[in-house]
Amino acid sequence: MQAEIITIGDELLIGQVIDTNSAYIAKALNKIGVSVYQITSIQDDRDHILKALEEAESRADIIIITGGLGPTKDDITKKTIAAYFNDTLVPNAAVLKNIESIWKQFNRQVLLQVNKDQALVPSRAEVLMNVLGTAPGMWLEKDNKTFVSLPGVPYEMRALVSQQVIPKLKDKYHCPFILHKTLLVYGLGESTLADRIASWEDALPKHIKLAYLPSLGKMRLRLSAKSFETDNIKKEVDFQIEKLLPLIEKEFFGFEDEDGNEEAVIAKQLTKRGKSLAIAESCTGGKLAQLFTSIAGASQYLKGGVVTYSTQSKIDVLGVSESIINEYSVVSAQVAEAMAQKVRQLYKSDYAIATTGNAGPTKGDSNAEVGTVFIAIATKNVVYSEVFNFGSHRAKVISKAVSKALEMLQKEIFKN
Secondary structure: OEEEEEEEOHHHHOOOOOOOHHHHHHHHHHHOOOEEEEEEEEOOOHHHHHHHHHHHHHHOOEEEEEOOOOOOOOOOHHHHHHHHOOOOEEEOHHHHHHHHHHHHHHOOOOOOHHHHHHHEEEOOOEEEOOOOOOOOEEEEEEOOEEEEEEOOOHHHHHHHHHHHHHHHHHHHOOOOEEEEEEEEEOOOOHHHHHHHOHHHHHOOOOOEEEEEEEEOOEEEEEEEEEEOOHHHHHHHHHHHHHHHHHHHOOOEEEEOOOOOOHHHHHHHHHHHHOOOEEEEEOOOOOHHHHHHHOOOOHHHOEEEEEEOOOHHHHHHHHOOOHHHHHHHOOOOHHHHHHHHHHHHHHHOOOEEEEEEEOOOOOOOOOOOOOOEEEEEEEOOOOEEEEEEEOOOOHHHHHHHHHHHHHHHHHHHHHOO
């Protein structure tokens, strides 16, 4: 079973808005055994939309469209879909009632006709009620193909996909189980890793695919397989992983969480163990804290964090000794470790992590070379730090520092 995703909006094509909808939909479809054949972003243009729908129908069984369902004149998706199905738009009383309810609750302005017109839907469409917004989702079928049109607002789209689209697709189609297992590997470049596991890779069964996914400071190895026999495919993939692990024993760090990030793995482990975390950041500027607070339930383990970006704030907020800073520099192992200890004590946490460094382009309050970063871990029993040089590109320095901090923290948590 194959799907195609079409995202509509000029804002996507000029880079004003990043398309996160496609990633969410693709992951949701993959979990129920639907493979995404193609993702296409197009203009708010009638001819362009019609052509994209025609081409998608020729390739896929399921076509999911997002965007272009607003009340303004440039939102033409609904009219164009009606034209594609040789259909007409008709008012839907339930949608209008939903619009009026939302308007009364959240908007003090007069409900205009253009807003009421959002209750118009193709007569052949099954309405997917959008309780979070005024633009409804629409489900249409043609020649055994399924078309789903969804609003482009991410939180509205996600609710419709998880609560209505995916359950309906599962009821309609019998799809194979798709399994992805991703291993995290640190300290090996792509070519070195590929050379080391070449014999194992060559011996993989044809129905199990391997992908190398490199990123700053780490490598992800993803094994993928598809089958209608769930238990058998799980056993096969696990068997192949057992053969792989001895080849990367020192560099293997763990399995990636299904959410696709180390912070989710750490969050899960801290919650499971009933442990807590505090964060002190300088050169990473709050990015570590942002990663954790973006995960629902962070309050269960994250006690708090501080961004002590200036030298003085490290003294005033965290209580780092001014004499230590003067003797060793603000970018040093001693200061990083003091930051970690102080923030752990401040929040009374089980673990703490701290970063201090020169991300560039200038050296700031320290003579340490640009790209130098110290990362420290503190627990109730130990404090230690490591030093790295992540180069001279500011964005890369910060990104690598965040990645390495997560790696160090995860290693410390898994020691116990």
